[in-house]
Amino acid sequence: MSRPTVQDRAAQAKIAADLGSVGFALPGTILERRIRCGKPGCRCAADPPRLHGPYYQWTRKVKGKTETRLLTPAQMTRYASWFENAKRLRTLTSELEALSLDIAESAEDWG
DSSP states (O other): OOOHHHHHHHHHHHHHHHHHHHHOOOOEEEEEEEEOOOOTSSSGGGGOOOOOOEEEEEEETTTEEEEEEEEOOOHHHHHHHHHHHHHHHHHHHHHHHHHHHHHHHHTTTTT
């Protein structure tokens, strides 16, 4: 059975350091929406249309159910970095899992 190499340990240490530097994180998905209201004569019905918005929609799972909230522009500004941090956490976790899988497959000759 082979063990993690020096390079593997260095990659794991880099991922761990990056994980440690991530700040607050909000899970879920943010959508920016612009909509038409459907009222005749409204600016959104013009040619070209000037849609209403932006409206920020935050969707996430809570106890297995989808929860959606509308955020104000001020809230979106306040929490934008937290949503980015959550994406960074997911990326780093995927990198650590891929590294671990490569090491295990190599050690056990599963590949």
